[in-house]
Amino acid sequence: MTNRQCFEALDRSFKDILSEKDNQLEAIPFGGKVVVLGGDPKQILPVIENASKAQIINASIFRSYLWKYVTKIYLHENMRLQKIKSNSLEYKELSDFNDWILRIGNGSEKINNISETKEDPDSNIVEIPQDLLLYTTRNKIKALVDSTYPDFLNNYSNLEYIKNRAILATTNDIVEEINNYMVDFIPNSEKEYFSADSTSKCMDAINDAHILYPTEYLNTLNANNFPAHRLKLKIGVPIMLLRNLNQSLGLCNGTRLIITNLADYIIEAVIITGTHIGDKVYIPRINLTTKGSHWPFVLCRHQFPIKICYSMTINKSQRQTLTNVGLYLKKPVFSHGQLYVAISRVNNKKGLKILIENNDGSCGNTTTNIVFREILEMV
Structure with a gap:
């Protein structure tokens, strides 16, 4: 990336x-x-x-x-399969699952080998195997949570339980909806943190920016890979860092942690991914800036550089290895490699469940896969 x-x-x-x-x-x-x-x-x-x-x-x-x-070196052996006897049923199932993932990544998996449409030659429709699908006529988020986080109330503070699971979605608004749903279940008391927002005071800024863009308006703005104005947190909630704070301590963009204490100006947490698993760290509020594509100003936000991560976007899940993944395709993937990344986060077939929501609210078994073949031909 x-x-x-x-x-x-x-x-x-x-x-x-x-x-x-x-x-x-x-x-x-x-x-x-x-x-x-x-x-x-x-x-x-x-x-x-x-x-x-x-x-x-x-x-x-x-x-x-x-x-x-660049001298290119290719990996040809699947190290997961090396640990399993080649004549066993488990080997056959895992081998078939890995082959399916590769076909998704190469863009060769299609329904009845249907060719791509002329309107979008990079996109094709794929059918998901039935044993990977979730079906429900009720609350879709509840079905995903029950599948990915079984017996959640008895395990929400268990580090091993939390670090190996996540629900993936395509957009931030869906992720936020899932995270809010799960935080409400935790019995611990809630603490709210509000950011201090302003526009950048750079030389080319609009003189009357504080009048045109009042603080109340700035508080409503959200951006990718940027903390929200209002953070509702509880002890035991997993979070993900959105900025590099201290690489030597393992505090890097994408690091996942579990909150162990909430103070007014600092958060205490334990690292659950990376090379510093189990280390207790402290996360301060920092000044962050971002510029939306349609904003005539740079937004400055003083806030903790974190997001709750029971659920995360597919893009943010890259580099993560999990044992249980729930993939919620309320909206289909929209860029090269997203479906491949989502289904390849798990290290076993039984740990992957996919819920595809159709436009009418029903659950489906087909979804979009996007592959830029020009990229694969360059390698």
């Missing part, structure tokens, strides 16, 4: 620094330093707001002048 400009900036920086002692290093990628890249082209590409397909592909490392210098 890293924009190619980041790699190119690093390349130029290395060349500038290292060529001071040896001019020949200015012509060598990264100034002669060995850089190891890891990734899967079937996964989500760099996120660019309101970008076209061409702009998204152009932002990927595969379009960079550096790509021709």
Whole structure:
């Protein structure tokens, strides 16, 4: 998901620094330093707001002048299967499940091998196996919670139970609805935190911005990967960091934690993912800025850089490995690799359940899959 400009900036920086002692290093990628890249082209590409397909592909490392210098090493062995006897039923089931995931990632899984439409050649309709589907005529969120978080009230404070489970959805509004639903079940007392919002005081800001955009209006604004104005938290609730605070302590963007104490100006939590699992840390309020595509100003928000994460977006789940995943497709995926990422978060077939909601509110068994084949051909 890293924009190619980041790699190119690093390349130029290395060349500038290292060529001071040896001019020949200015012509060598990264100034002669060995850089190891890891990734899967079937996964989500760099996120660019309101970008076209061409702009998204152009932002990927595969379009960079550096790509021709990359030595590609492919992984061919499935390490999960190596631990299972090849003649067992479990091996056959897991092998079939992994093959299905790869077909989704390659865009070769289709209903009756139907070709893509001329209107959108990157999109095709796939049928989900029946044993992975959830059906209900009642509350869809309740069905997902019961499946992904069974016996929740007796386990909501169990670190192992929480860290291995998540409900994935395509958009932030659906994620927020699920998180609010689950927080209400926790019997602990609730504490609210309100942000301090303002517009940036940069030189080109509008002089009357405080009149045109009052604080009450700024409080209503939300952005991707940005904390809400109002945070309703309880002890025992899992949260995810939205910014790098201290990488040496494991406090990085995407780190998941469980709240252990709530004070007025700081949150105490225990890390449940990454290399510092079990460490107790403290999260302060910080100043964050963001600029929406349609905002004529930069929003400044003083708030804890966190979001509740019983549920998370598919994009935010990348790099997570879980044992139980509930995938809620109230809205279909809308970008390359999203369906592949969602179904490949689990390490076993039994841990994946998918609920597809049709426009009429009924549960379905087909959904959209989007694959940019140009990306796969570049690798």
